[in-house]
Amino acid sequence: MVNEILKDEIDIKTIWGIPIGKVNEIISKVREFHPEWLKISEEREFNGLICRPIEQFGVAFKDIVIPDGWRLPTLTETVDLVNNADFVEWSKIEDEKHDFYIQQPFNKNRGKYAAGFDCGDVVFNIYGNGLISYAGRSRGVLLVKNK
Numbered sequence: 001m002v003n004e005i006l007k008d009e010i011d012i013k014t015i016w017g018i019p020i021g022k023v024n025e026i027i028s029k030v031r032e033f034h035p036e037w038l039k040i041s042e043e044r045e046f047n048g049l050i051c052r053p054i055e056q057f058g059v060a061f062k063d064i065v066i067p068d069g070w071r072l073p074t075l076t077e078t079v080d081l082v083n084n085a086d087f088v089e090w091s092k093i094e095d096e097k098h099d100f101y102i103q104q105p106f107n108k109n110r111g112k113y114a115a116g117f118d119c120g121d122v123v124f125n126i127y128g129n130g131l132i133s134y135a136g137r138s139r140g141v142l143l144v145k146n147k
Contacts, residue, residue, distance in 0.1 A: 046087045047080045048147050054091055054098050054140040061101055061114035061132040070143040075105040078117050082124055093119045100142040
Protein backbone atom coordinates (compact mmCIF):
# COMPACT_ATOMS: atom_id res chain seq x y z
CA MET A 1 0.00 0.00 0.00
CA VAL A 2 2.68 2.51 1.04
CA ASN A 3 4.84 1.54 -1.94
CA GLU A 4 1.92 2.17 -4.30
CA ILE A 5 1.28 5.58 -2.80
CA LEU A 6 4.94 6.62 -2.93
CA LYS A 7 5.76 4.95 -6.26
CA ASP A 8 4.94 8.02 -8.30
CA GLU A 9 6.33 10.48 -5.76
CA ILE A 10 9.84 9.02 -5.38
CA ASP A 11 12.17 9.53 -8.31
CA ILE A 12 15.73 8.93 -7.16
CA LYS A 13 18.23 10.09 -9.74
CA THR A 14 21.23 10.73 -7.50
CA ILE A 15 22.86 9.45 -4.33
CA TRP A 16 24.65 12.21 -2.42
CA GLY A 17 24.57 14.26 -5.61
CA ILE A 18 26.18 11.51 -7.74
CA PRO A 19 24.06 10.30 -10.69
CA ILE A 20 22.77 6.73 -10.23
CA GLY A 21 24.49 5.59 -13.45
CA LYS A 22 27.86 6.77 -12.12
CA VAL A 23 27.24 5.04 -8.76
CA ASN A 24 26.51 1.75 -10.57
CA GLU A 25 29.67 2.19 -12.65
CA ILE A 26 31.77 2.72 -9.50
CA ILE A 27 30.24 -0.36 -7.83
CA SER A 28 31.00 -2.46 -10.93
CA LYS A 29 34.64 -1.33 -10.91
CA VAL A 30 34.97 -2.10 -7.20
CA ARG A 31 33.46 -5.58 -7.74
CA GLU A 32 35.96 -6.18 -10.52
CA PHE A 33 39.15 -4.83 -8.95
CA HIS A 34 38.54 -4.86 -5.17
CA PRO A 35 35.81 -7.40 -4.30
CA GLU A 36 37.17 -7.60 -0.73
CA TRP A 37 35.89 -4.04 -0.17
CA LEU A 38 32.33 -5.28 -0.55
CA LYS A 39 32.52 -7.94 2.15
CA ILE A 40 29.63 -7.39 4.49
CA SER A 41 30.44 -9.96 7.13
CA GLU A 42 33.13 -9.31 9.66
CA GLU A 43 35.17 -12.46 9.15
CA ARG A 44 38.02 -12.91 11.62
CA GLU A 45 40.80 -15.40 12.09
CA PHE A 46 41.15 -17.39 15.29
CA ASN A 47 43.41 -20.41 15.84
CA GLY A 48 44.10 -20.78 12.11
CA LEU A 49 40.39 -20.70 11.18
CA ILE A 50 38.51 -17.98 9.36
CA CYS A 51 35.24 -17.49 11.24
CA ARG A 52 32.07 -15.72 10.17
CA PRO A 53 29.85 -14.08 12.75
CA ILE A 54 27.22 -16.44 14.12
CA GLU A 55 24.18 -16.33 11.84
CA GLN A 56 20.97 -18.18 10.94
CA PHE A 57 19.55 -17.92 14.45
CA GLY A 58 16.41 -19.92 15.11
CA VAL A 59 16.97 -22.32 12.20
CA ALA A 60 16.70 -26.08 12.77
CA PHE A 61 19.84 -28.11 12.04
CA LYS A 62 18.12 -29.84 9.13
CA ASP A 63 17.47 -26.44 7.51
CA ILE A 64 20.78 -24.62 7.93
CA VAL A 65 22.59 -23.40 4.83
CA ILE A 66 26.33 -23.91 4.53
CA PRO A 67 27.86 -22.01 1.60
CA ASP A 68 30.55 -23.63 -0.54
CA GLY A 69 33.95 -23.51 1.10
CA TRP A 70 32.55 -23.15 4.62
CA ARG A 71 31.75 -25.79 7.24
CA LEU A 72 30.74 -26.27 10.85
CA PRO A 73 33.59 -26.43 13.37
CA THR A 74 34.71 -29.80 14.70
CA LEU A 75 34.54 -30.64 18.39
CA THR A 76 38.26 -29.93 18.85
CA GLU A 77 38.04 -26.64 16.95
CA THR A 78 35.05 -25.60 19.03
CA VAL A 79 36.87 -26.25 22.31
CA ASP A 80 39.90 -24.31 21.05
CA LEU A 81 37.73 -21.41 19.90
CA VAL A 82 35.70 -21.04 23.11
CA ASN A 83 38.91 -21.23 25.15
CA ASN A 84 40.19 -18.23 23.17
CA ALA A 85 39.16 -15.04 25.01
CA ASP A 86 39.37 -12.97 21.81
CA PHE A 87 36.93 -15.32 20.06
CA VAL A 88 34.52 -15.24 23.01
CA GLU A 89 34.53 -11.43 22.98
CA TRP A 90 34.21 -11.14 19.17
CA SER A 91 31.44 -13.75 18.85
CA LYS A 92 29.48 -12.42 21.85
CA ILE A 93 28.67 -16.00 22.85
CA GLU A 94 28.95 -15.19 26.54
CA ASP A 95 27.33 -11.74 26.53
CA GLU A 96 24.40 -12.68 24.33
CA LYS A 97 24.23 -16.40 25.21
CA HIS A 98 24.69 -17.56 21.62
CA ASP A 99 24.70 -21.30 21.01
CA PHE A 100 25.87 -22.76 17.72
CA TYR A 101 25.90 -26.03 15.82
CA ILE A 102 29.09 -28.04 15.42
CA GLN A 103 29.99 -31.13 13.40
CA GLN A 104 28.52 -34.24 14.99
CA PRO A 105 31.48 -35.97 16.68
CA PHE A 106 29.71 -39.29 17.22
CA ASN A 107 29.31 -41.64 14.24
CA LYS A 108 26.23 -43.27 15.79
CA ASN A 109 24.46 -39.90 16.01
CA ARG A 110 25.27 -38.54 12.52
CA GLY A 111 22.17 -37.79 10.47
CA LYS A 112 19.92 -38.41 13.48
CA TYR A 113 20.98 -35.82 16.05
CA ALA A 114 22.50 -32.36 15.96
CA ALA A 115 25.60 -31.47 17.93
CA GLY A 116 26.28 -28.07 19.31
CA PHE A 117 27.93 -25.71 21.71
CA ASP A 118 25.68 -24.33 24.43
CA CYS A 119 26.45 -21.17 26.35
CA GLY A 120 24.71 -21.43 29.67
CA ASP A 121 24.44 -18.75 32.34
CA VAL A 122 27.32 -20.24 34.31
CA VAL A 123 29.04 -22.86 32.12
CA PHE A 124 29.78 -23.81 28.51
CA ASN A 125 28.48 -27.19 27.31
CA ILE A 126 28.89 -29.43 24.28
CA TYR A 127 26.02 -31.73 23.37
CA GLY A 128 25.56 -34.40 20.71
CA ASN A 129 21.91 -35.35 21.12
CA GLY A 130 19.93 -32.36 19.82
CA LEU A 131 16.87 -32.96 17.67
CA ILE A 132 17.68 -32.01 14.06
CA SER A 133 14.22 -30.42 13.76
CA TYR A 134 14.54 -28.22 16.89
CA ALA A 135 15.14 -24.51 16.32
CA GLY A 136 16.17 -22.56 19.42
CA ARG A 137 16.09 -18.82 18.88
CA SER A 138 19.50 -18.29 20.52
CA ARG A 139 21.08 -21.15 18.54
CA GLY A 140 22.82 -20.17 15.35
CA VAL A 141 25.43 -21.30 12.88
CA LEU A 142 29.14 -20.60 13.23
CA LEU A 143 30.77 -21.10 9.84
CA VAL A 144 34.50 -21.69 9.60
CA LYS A 145 37.09 -22.50 6.97
CA ASN A 146 40.78 -23.22 7.12
CA LYS A 147 43.06 -20.29 6.56
